[in-house]
Amino acid sequence: MALALSTECMHGRLPMHDRLDSMRPNARFLVKNAILARLSLQDLAAIGAFLEPMVLRERMVLQEPKKRLDHVYFIEAGLVSLRIVAAGMVFETAVIGYQGSVGASLLLGGHLPTHQSVVLMPGSAHRISVEDLRRIMNERPDIRQHLFRYVQALTLHCAQSGFCGVRHDRERRLASWLCLASDAIDAHVLPVTHDYLSSVLGLRRAGVTETLIRFEELGLIRKMRGVLQIDGRSCLEQKACSCYRLISGAYASPDSVIAAKEAAT
Template sequence: MSGAAHNKFQNELLARLSPTDLSLFSAELVPIQFEKRDLLIAADKTIQRTYFLESGIASVVAATADGTQTEVGIIGKEGMVDIATALGSVTAPLEIFVQASGHGYSLPSTVFQDAMAQSPTLQHAMLAYAQVFLVQVSHTALAAASLSIKARLARWLLMCDDRTEGTEIPMTHEFLSLMLSVRRPGVTEAVQAVEATGAVRAHRGMIEIRDRSILERIAGNGYGGPEAYSVKLLN
């Protein structure tokens, strides 16, 4: 029986936990609102808090020494911020900020690590998610190396749609440029190309998903593998 049967959390990791595992840290969980661009994890700084999103999307960003940035992964209600905590680290080399506003819970990272140390089942659940996230990151690298910008955009939109309610994803071309590591003219061309298929409609800082099946055809093999692996490992 999954944890979803005995707790009310919308975050899928928390929802699957047993009452025993939840009791190890639930008293420290604090409800929190996430606003766009909120910095959750600063690169190479001590991780103070662990976050569980129930709505919204967090973006995991890598940066070079000269400040060039690109998104390497996204996190929504399926996961936690940050897997470094689950792996026993106190710092992370990547920045994580809120890409789409939402709500969730946070608690001190030391409290959560102490809880994991007390429970092999809690530790197993978090390490399984860490593995799923690393598979996502590896496929993001594969997509960057092998897919067209149009296909990468379709993949990214599908991933965001998986993590949000409704059909609209708040997004500007500036953000898309960072997410796809493409200059803004290339982003504009890709959005227009995908929009021309009828899969989406772009308007006023929003991208509305109109036909997922078209997006899936555009993304091709770039989408679906990590998602299937997540279902297999976490459910």
Template sequence: MPHASNFLLGRLVPATLARLGPHLSVVELAAGEVLAEPHQHIRRVYFPHSGIISSIVELSDGSTIETGMVGHDGVFGASQALDDKVSLNLVTVQIPGKASAIGPDRLRVLANELPDFKALLIKYEQFFLSQVQQTAACNAVHDIEARTCKWLARMHDLAGPDLLLTQEFFARMMGVRRTSVTTVAGALQGAGLISYSRGRLHIHDIEQIRKRACECDDAVRANFQRMFADVEADTRIQRCV
């Protein structure tokens, strides 16, 4: 089933996924597509198979900064669907891909009928909140190169080594000046860790990128592994029953 390409949907027991299947549709996520506007009701809930969805805070001076990424490991819009369906931030597609999509009203009904599904959604929301909190601390205290390497490591986890990124977009996501991105990217390229040309970035040495990243890369990955280790175990047990 294509929906199982998403980590969360793929961890559901077959009976639960079968209940969800008729209500899910596979959609394309186009680069730059706006999935939610600040303080507006969401239209769909997305479980990405590929690509990256970004949650972005916009400030009054026009500057922006990314506060969290969602890829094939998670979902966007589930917590809003379970509550009042309003997005607090701008949410856009950073890297194009595909996703399983469902209407927020239908998701809320199914989550109330399927407690294992609802528990998984709540667990992911807890992880995403921890990611946002880690990002806030990171943006406040870590230098630009360490933050950049952390960001690239997360991108690599979700989308692989080849990324389509302009320096302007890179700077907007990081909340820094474009000149700062140019300097850091040049240093990483000079060290042979990445290559970057005309908006195409390739990560050559992810292990060295991780070594230069701040502690936040390890913290986010460890939080995810710790929170979902029991999901793996529970799913294996239920599939054997």
């Protein structure tokens, strides 16, 4: 459930008690990000004073491997591709939407990013400087704990993507990716092409096209110029491999990550 946060609170113009009072259902600012929405009002007010709203544009790079990260991004809308880039090849390990954050892993034990994060679908986010967030986490352990739970889910997502790439067939992998991307943006229309899916999943384009045609014949999706629309969501989930249920379960209930890992083995 989203929490409301006023614009004044976002820019830190109000004292703490006034910021808390401003969190009413009719406030002008709505927090959709799942990590922020799970915070208590007090923790949300503390972090909200340092959050900066921003627009996410298609192909915007939020994070580069082996480069210092200045900000952590809490995604509100849109879709970000988390990927490994090596020798001119791209392998996507996760997609991040309103459920998550870009850069949080670096605050919980990492040093320099190992992944590239690129905006696939435009949207919006709130960013906060690494220094401010690190200080707030030290002052408010519950914020650290919520971020840690999310990072656990994201870590499982990345690991499971690698497992999926070598163990599951093309049809199940495609169905799983479509369901995960749909969850990440909370919508059924995905701005992806056959070329994109072929590239990030390491599949032949002809095979991707063949599978999507079959999905369309079964009434699971509709292909339009530059986008795919999911029409038969429940049936598409049945086509997806077990990785989808493990990953989506970890994001829905971060405390279940350990159980999900045990189930995967």
